[in-house]
Amino acid sequence: MSDVLRIENLGHSYGKFKVIxxxxxxxxxxxxxxxxxxxxxxxxxxxxxxSGHFPPTKGKVFLNGEEITGLTSHKVVDKGMxxxxxxxxxxxxxxxxxxxxxxxxxxxxKHFKIYGNIFKDKxxxxxxxxxxxxxxxxxxxxxxxxxxxxxxKRLVEMAIxxxxxxxxxxxxxxxxxxxxxxxxxxxxxxxxxxxxxGTTFFITEHDMKVVFSLAxxxxxxHQGHLLAQGSPEQIRSNEQVQEAYLGRKxxx
Amino acid sequence: MKLLRNRWFGPAVLxxxxxxxxxxxxxYSTMILSEILIMGLMAISFNLLLGYTGLLSFGQGAFFGxxxxxxxLMLQAGYQNLFLLLLVGMLISLLAALVVGxxxxxxxxxxxxxxxxxxxxxFFSVAHNWLDVTGGSxxxxxxxxxxxNLFGTELTFYDPxxxxxxxxxxxxVGVVLLWLIVHSPFGLxxxxxxxxxxxxxxxxxxxxxxxIVAFAISGAFTGLAGVLFxxxxxxxxxxxxxWSFSAKPVIMSIIGGxxxxxxxxxxxxxxxxxxxxxxxxxxxxxxxxxxxxxPIVIFFPQGVFGTLRNKIFREGAK
Ligand SMILES: Nc1ncnc2c1ncn2[C@@H]1O[C@H](COP(=O)(O)OP(=O)(O)O)[C@@H](O)[C@H]1O
Ligand SMILES: [Mg+2]
Numbered sequence: 001m002s003d004v005l006r007i008e009n010l011g012h013s014y015g016k017f018k019v020i021x022x023x024x025x026x027x028x029x030x031x032x033x034x035x036x037x038x039x040x041x042x043x044x045x046x047x048x049x050x051s052g053h054f055p056p057t058k059g060k061v062f063l064n065g066e067e068i069t070g071l072t073s074h075k076v077v078d079k080g081m082x083x084x085x086x087x088x089x090x091x092x093x094x095x096x097x098x099x100x101x102x103x104x105x106x107x108x109x110k111h112f113k114i115y116g117n118i119f120k121d122k123x124x125x126x127x128x129x130x131x132x133x134x135x136x137x138x139x140x141x142x143x144x145x146x147x148x149x150x151x152x153k154r155l156v157e158m159a160i161x162x163x164x165x166x167x168x169x170x171x172x173x174x175x176x177x178x179x180x181x182x183x184x185x186x187x188x189x190x191x192x193x194x195x196x197x198g199t200t201f202f203i204t205e206h207d208m209k210v211v212f213s214l215a216x217x218x219x220x221x222h223q224g225h226l227l228a229q230g231s232p233e234q235i236r237s238n239e240q241v242q243e244a245y246l247g248r249k250x251x252x
Numbered sequence: 253m254k255l256l257r258n259r260w261f262g263p264a265v266l267x268x269x270x271x272x273x274x275x276x277x278x279x280y281s282t283m284i285l286s287e288i289l290i291m292g293l294m295a296i297s298f299n300l301l302l303g304y305t306g307l308l309s310f311g312q313g314a315f316f317g318x319x320x321x322x323x324x325l326m327l328q329a330g331y332q333n334l335f336l337l338l339l340v341g342m343l344i345s346l347l348a349a350l351v352v353g354x355x356x357x358x359x360x361x362x363x364x365x366x367x368x369x370x371x372x373x374x375f376f377s378v379a380h381n382w383l384d385v386t387g388g389s390x391x392x393x394x395x396x397x398x399x400x401n402l403f404g405t406e407l408t409f410y411d412p413x414x415x416x417x418x419x420x421x422x423x424x425v426g427v428v429l430l431w432l433i434v435h436s437p438f439g440l441x442x443x444x445x446x447x448x449x450x451x452x453x454x455x456x457x458x459x460x461x462x463x464i465v466a467f468a469i470s471g472a473f474t475g476l477a478g479v480l481f482x483x484x485x486x487x488x489x490x491x492x493x494x495w496s497f498s499a500k501p502v503i504m505s506i507i508g509g510x511x512x513x514x515x516x517x518x519x520x521x522x523x524x525x526x527x528x529x530x531x532x533x534x535x536x537x538x539x540x541x542x543x544x545x546x547p548i549v550i551f552f553p554q555g556v557f558g559t560l561r562n563k564i565f566r567e568g569a570k
Contacts, residue, residue, distance in 0.1 A: 051454070077456035089454070091447040094440075102444045103455035110437040111457060112465060118437040160455060 003062070004029045004200045005050075005081070005168050010059030012042075012049045019045045020224045023059070027202060027217075029167075032194045034211045035204045037221030043204040044086055046221070047172050051083045052076040064167060082161045083170035090145055090156050097141040099156050100128040103163040128163065135159045135189060151182035155189075162193070171203040175210055183207075187214055212236070220244075257565060263514070267424070274416050286416045288517075288524050289423040290480045291500060295508070295516030296430055297473035298501035303510035304434060305466045306446030308365045310498050311352065311372030315345040315471040317379060317492035319478025324392035324488035325385070334398040338422065338479050345475020346468050348375075353467030357460050372498050379490040391489030394482065409483065419480055426476055427517070433469060434513060442466055474501075503541075507548055509555020518557040 003026040010023040020042040027033055037043050049056035052073035061069045063079050071079070082103075091099050104124045105111050119125060132138040135155045140148065145156050154174070161169055174190065175183040187210060194201045205211045211218060211232075218235045220227045228238045235241055255261050270289070274282045294316055301307040319341035326337055356367045379386045386392060400407045400418070409415045433439055441462060445452050449459045482488045491497060500523070501516065508519025526544055530537045552559040 073453045074456045074458050077454060083454060089448060089451050091444050091451060093447055094443060098440060098444075102441060102452070102457075105437045105441060106452075106456045111441045111462065112438055114433045114436045114438045114469070116436055118440060160451070164455065 002028060004031075004064055005202065006062040007050065008060040008062075010046070010049060010056050010061065012045050012054075012056050012058070018224060020049070020221070021058075023221075023226050025219055025226065025229065027168075027200055030194075030198050030200055031217060032190075032201045032215055033203075033217040033219065034215035035202065035219045035221055036208065036211050037204075037206065039206055041206075041221045042224050043206075043221060044172055047083060047170055047204065051081065051170060077164070077166070080167040081170065082164060082166040082168075084157050084161050084172055084174060086172045086176050088150075088153050088157055090153060090160060092146040093144060095142055095144055096132065096137055096148070096156055096159075097125075097128055099145055100131050100159045100163045101125070103160055104128055107164045131159050131163050134162065134193065151178055151185070154178065154182075154186065158189070166199070168200045168202065171201065173204055173206065175205070175207065183210065190214060266514075270420055274413055279412050282416050283412050284524055284528065286412070286419045286484055287481075288520050289419050290477050290484060291504065291523070292517035292520040293423045293426050293480070294474050294477040295501040295504040295520050296427060296513070297470045297477065299505045299510055299516045300430060300434065300442070300470045300473075301466060302502070302505055303515070304439065304442045304446060305463060306449075307357075307463065307467070308361070308502070309368045309467070309470070310365045310495070310502065311368035311370070311375075312470070312474050312501050313493045313495065313498035314352070314372045314375035315349055315474040316478035316481070316497065317375060317488070317490070318345045318348055319475030320482035320485075320488035320492050321379065321386060321392065322475070323479040323482040324394050327394045327396060327398070328392065332396070332398045334400050337398060337483075338476060341479035342472045342476045345478065346472035349468045349471020349474075350464065352471070353464040357463035357467060369495060369498070372493060372495055376490055376493040376495070379493050386488075386490065389490060391487050391491075394486045394488075397483060397486065415484060419484060422476070422480055426473055427514075430473060431513060438462075438465075503545065505555070507545070507555060509552070509558025509561075511554050512558045512561055515555050515557045519555065522556060 006026040008024050011021045012019050023046065035043055035046065048054055050061045052071050052075065055070035059069070060067060063081055066079065068076055068079055091102065101118060101124060104127055105118060108124065110118070129138055129141065132141055135158050137152065137155055137159060140152065145153060148156065158174070171190070175186050178186060190201065190203070191214065193199070203214070215232060217229065218232055219229045220235060220241050222244050227244055228235060228241050230238070273285060277285070294312065298309060298312050301309045322341040322344050323337045326340060331337065352368065352371045356364055356371070359367055380389055397409045399409070407414055409418055441452065441457060445459060445462060452462070453459050478492060481492070504519035504523050505516040506519070507522050508517065509515030526541060527537055530540045534540060548556060554562060
């Protein structure tokens with residue numbers, strides 16, 4: 001029962017169209033795992049169903065031993081799981097610092113406080129700055145996010161997700177749309193954040209290179225089903241996986 | 253220029269000007285200025301929703317009218333305490349806004365505008381048709397205005413000058429409170445919801461509840477403006493709740509600028525100025541307001557005040 005995130009027989013359909021089916025997995029504390037699959041495999045749907053974007057049509061989700069199936073997004077966050085989106089999801093016209101302070105205000109239950117200056121709350125500002133330090137944005141704290149480069153906007157979302165120090169972090173294609181240099185930096189950043197932090201990272205990717213360089217454990221999603229799971233070596237040598245679509249890439 | 257860019261310079265000058273204005277202008281103009289301040293308070297309250305939370309409410313007249321009727325009914329029943337009138341007016345509007353908000357905040361954009369418009373029309377119909385209580389289309393006249401005992405002197409408000417300073421003081425308090433709210437932690441979350449309500453929800457915020465609270469606060473201050481208008485007007489009429497009245501804070505905020513705190517107040521000023529000027533030439537002032545509105549929206553994308561302010565601040569940054 002030391003699993004941080006456990007998923008039992010999860011399934012989701014849009015109408016009659018079954019996108020994912022019968023997915024079961026469990027992730028231990030501090031693990032760095034990845035869900036891979038080509039575009040359209042159902043990765044985002046899987047995230048949406050476990051993070052409260054919509055309830056799954058089948059199955060159960062447990063976070064730190066507690067069932068969270070079907071809870072709405074803000075309750076899932078309160079339970080300790082926070083996510084990023086494939087398409088950058090941030091507060092564009094606010095400053096970088098405000099982007100990170102907003103989650104902290106909510107976490108400390110100050111979001112209904114209608115007086116006072118939050119920037120004078122040393123605890124919150126320090127905590128926000130510490131998170132910005134982690135992702136390398138502390139020198140841009142006062143900039144309006146809309147004016148940042150694309151890669152930096154993705155970092156802002158990372159900071160938003162990390163701000164509340166969730167026990168589980170879900171990242172939906174964290175390198176989507178990034179150039180090779182930004183991708184490399186992002187991988188390095190996730191590695192740095194994951195090692196020794198005790199935070200459980202679960203990312204989705206369609207880019208194999210990214211996954212094999214990052215994850216300790218890989219889940220392969222194929223046509224809505226979990227085709228295989230295991231260490232990068234196990235996945236690389238799994239015949240089913242090779243047949244399905246890793247194919248030539250791995251042989252080569 | 254440097255002084256202009258100080259964040260307190262503008263508001264300080266404005267306050268002094270508003271304090272001195274009645275000494276320099278005619279009684280008629282002083283009355284217009286009172287009305288501008290009342291509508292300015294309504295518009296700033298409205299803009300808490302549009303500019304800060306990203307919700308276009310088209311039913312603010314309901315809460316304005318509720319404040320007004322509350323005051324008229326209490327005065328007719330003999331309640332003469334000014335502060336009680338203001339407080340009860342605010343409270344009733346707050347409660348009504350909680351209910352309307354509860355049903356409305358699930359919707360977004362045009363659908364939110366439509367449902368609030370619908371509620372507004374509902375309130376208007378009640379005010380218009382419930383003869384026994386509201387006096388129907390005639391409205392509720394107020395014969396005795398409350399007075400205020402200030403340091404031993406009994407102030408009455410039949411004199412337009414006294415009325416102006418009453419309006420000025422209450423609007424000032426209301427605007428300062430709204431400023432504090434906008435700059436509070438709650439205010440930051442409102443702006444975050446305006447930017448991206450999904451993200452707020454995915455960092456743990458209950459968007460519906462936050463919106464209901466924003467709607468209720470906006471309603472309360474709109475009700476406060478309504479109480480003042482009832483006193484100023486010596487009357488509460490169903491017209492306060494008419495949809496065309498609800499359109500006023502929308503137009504004022506867009507003219508002045510929704511992105512600046514005081515923008516809607518300036519919008520109210522411009523609105524009344526235009527009305528005064530246009531009425532000199534034609535009866536049909538709404539038509540000409542429309543004609544003036546179009547270039548304003550095109551040439552001042554952030555409102556007149558918003559665009560000018562941005563110019564000043566940007567030049568300073570160079
Ligand atoms: N809201 C939706 N309604 C209907 N079908 C959808 C919806 N979202 C995604 N799909 C379909 O579900 C499948 C999986 O999509 P998605 O979960 O986005 O995959 P991935 O993230 O792995 O690329 C795709 O075929 C997609 O077209
Ligand atoms: Mg996806």
